[in-house]
Amino acid sequence: MRIPRWSEIRELAQFETPNLNSRERALARAASLSDIRAIAKRFTPRAVFDYTDGSAGEELALLRQRQLFRSVEFRPTALVDVSNVDPSTTFLGTPVDLPIGFGPTGFTRMMHHAGEEATASVARDNNLAFVLSTLGTTSPEDLQRVAAGGNNWFQLYISKDRSITHDLLDRVESAGYSTIELTIDTPVGGIRRRDIRNGLTVPPKLTVSTALDMALHPTWVWNALTHEPLEFASLKNSEGTVGELLSRVFDASLTIDDVSWLRDRWPGKLVAKGVQSVTTSKELSAAGVDGIVLSNHGGRQLDRAPVPMELLPDVVAAVPEDCEVYLDGGITDGADALAAVALGARGVFVGRAHLYGLMAGGRSGVRKVVELFREQVTTQMALLGVRTLADLSPEHIRFR
Numbered sequence: 381m382r383i384p385r386w387s388e389i390r391e392l393a394q395f396e397t398p399n400l401n402s403r404e405r406a407l408a409r410a411a412s413l414s415d416i417r418a419i420a421k422r423f424t425p426r427a428v429f430d431y432t433d434g435s436a437g438e439e440l441a442l443l444r445q446r447q448l449f450r451s452v453e454f455r456p457t458a459l460v461d462v463s464n465v466d467p468s469t470t471f472l473g474t475p476v477d478l479p480i481g482f483g484p485t486g487f488t489r490m491m492h493h494a495g496e497e498a499t500a501s502v503a504r505d506n507n508l509a510f511v512l513s514t515l516g517t518t519s520p521e522d523l524q525r526v527a528a529g530g531n532n533w534f535q536l537y538i539s540k541d542r543s544i545t546h547d548l549l550d551r552v553e554s555a556g557y558s559t560i561e562l563t564i565d566t567p568v569g570g571i572r573r574r575d576i577r578n579g580l581t582v583p584p585k586l587t588v589s590t591a592l593d594m595a596l597h598p599t600w601v602w603n604a605l606t607h608e609p610l611e612f613a614s615l616k617n618s619e620g621t622v623g624e625l626l627s628r629v630f631d632a633s634l635t636i637d638d639v640s641w642l643r644d645r646w647p648g649k650l651v652a653k654g655v656q657s658v659t660t661s662k663e664l665s666a667a668g669v670d671g672i673v674l675s676n677h678g679g680r681q682l683d684r685a686p687v688p689m690e691l692l693p694d695v696v697a698a699v700p701e702d703c704e705v706y707l708d709g710g711i712t713d714g715a716d717a718l719a720a721v722a723l724g725a726r727g728v729f730v731g732r733a734h735l736y737g738l739m740a741g742g743r744s745g746v747r748k749v750v751e752l753f754r755e756q757v758t759t760q761m762a763l764l765g766v767r768t769l770a771d772l773s774p775e776h777i778r779f780r
C-alpha cells in the first residue's frame with residue numbers, strides 16, 4: 381500500500397463552494413420533473429400546492445394519461461448521424477425551439493408571487509409559445525410588456541356577459557396577440573375534491589385550519605403580503621365578488637355557433653382547447669379553427685374523460701392538414717412530448733410542469749424545467765436516431 385500524494389487527491393476532489401440556500405441547492409440537483417415537484421411541495425402551502433397538483437373527482441383522467449405515457453416503448457433506428465439534433469419546429473407558422481409550450485393557467489401569482497412575469501419571460505427567452513389565461517393574474521397588456529417579443533397567445537373563456545368578451549377581445553387585439561385559444565371544456569367548473577377538503581378559496585383566506593399551514597411557509601406568506609394583491613387582471617373592470625365573477629366567466633350555453641361567431645370576430649389565429657372527440661374536432665375545423673388542443677384540462681374538469689394521446693391518431697387523420705393538432709395533460713418528460721409528436725401532434729403544452737418550476741424557485745425554477753425538457757428532448761432524439769422532429773413517425777413507438 382502507498383500513501384497518495386496531496387497533488388493526486390487534489391485532482392480527484394472537486395470541492396465546490398457550498399451553496400447555503402437549501403432551495404437553490406435542491407434545484408441545482410433536480411434531475412427530473414418529479415424532483416422539481418417535490419421541491420415545489422416543500423416550499424408552498426398545502427392548499428395552494430394541491431390546487432395545482434390535483435384534478436377532479438378520483439383524479440383518474442390524469443392518472444390514465446400518465447399511465448399511457450409510461451407504457452410507451454420507443455423503437456430506435458441505429459446508425460443514423462445524430463451529431464446535430466434539431467428539436468425546433470413551428471407552432472402556427474412561428475418558429476419555436478422545442479415542441480413544448482406553456483399552457484394557460486389561472487391564479488398563477490397564487491403559486492408564487494413572480495407569476496406570469498416569470499413563466500412568460502422564461503418562455504420568451506427560450507423561444508417557446510406561452511398562453512395567458514383569461515383567469516390570469518397579469519393583464520394582457522402587462523404581459524406583453526414583461527414578455528415583450530414573446531410568442532404570446534391569449535386563452536379565452538367566452539363569458540355569459542358577451543360585453544366582457546367583446547371588451548377583452550378588443551384589448552387583446554390592441555395589445556398585439558397573434559392567437560386566441562378558446563377553451564371549450566369548461567361549461568362549469570370541475571369538482572376538485574382536494575380544494576374542498578383543504579377549504580381553498582381564491583384568493584386564499586386565513587382560517588384556523590390554514591393558519592398552521594401558512595405558518596410553515598413564512599416566505600410564501602411574506603411574498604404574498606408584500607406583492608400586488610391577487611386579482612383576475614383581465615377582468616378587473618367587471619364588478620362583483622370572485623364567485624360572482626367566475627359564474628359569469630363560464631358560459632354553459634356555448635355551442636359551435638359561438639365558435640363561428642368568434643372566428644368572424646377575431647382576425648388572428650384561432651385555436652380550440654379542451655377537444656375530446658373526433659366529431660368535435662371535425663366540427664371545429666369546419667368552423668375554421670387553425671388548431672386544436674386535445675385536452676381534458678389536465679383531468680381538472682370531467683374525470684374519466686378520454687385520454688388525449690389515445691384520440692390523437694384518429695383526430696390527426698380526421699382534420700385537414702392545415703389544422704394543427706396539439707395535446708396536453710400529464711406531460712412530465714421530454715419523452716412524452718416526443719411520443720405525441722411521433723403520433724402526429726405538432727407539439728404539446730404543459731400546465732403543472734411550469735407551475736412546479738415556479739413554485740420550486742420562481743423564475744430560476746421555471747428555467748430549470750425548460751433546461752430539463754431541452755436535455756430530455758435532444759438526448760432522446762439522438763438515442764432514437766432522429767435528427768429532426770419531422771423524422772419522427774408512428775413507427776418509432778408502440779404501447780406495451
Ligand SMILES: Cc1cc2nc3c(=O)[nH]c(=O)nc-3n(C[C@H](O)[C@H](O)[C@H](O)COP(=O)(O)O)c2cc1C
Pocket residue numbers: 431432433483484485486513514515516535563653675676677678679680708709710711729730731732733735
Ligand atoms: C393550476 C392550473 C390552472 C389552470 N387554469 C387554466 C385556465 O385558466 N384556462 C385553461 O384553459 N386551462 C387551465 N388549466 C389547464 C391547463 O391549461 C392544461 O390543460 C393542463 O394543465 C394540462 O395538464 P398538465 O398540468 O398535466 O400539463 C389549468 C391547469 C392548472 C394546473
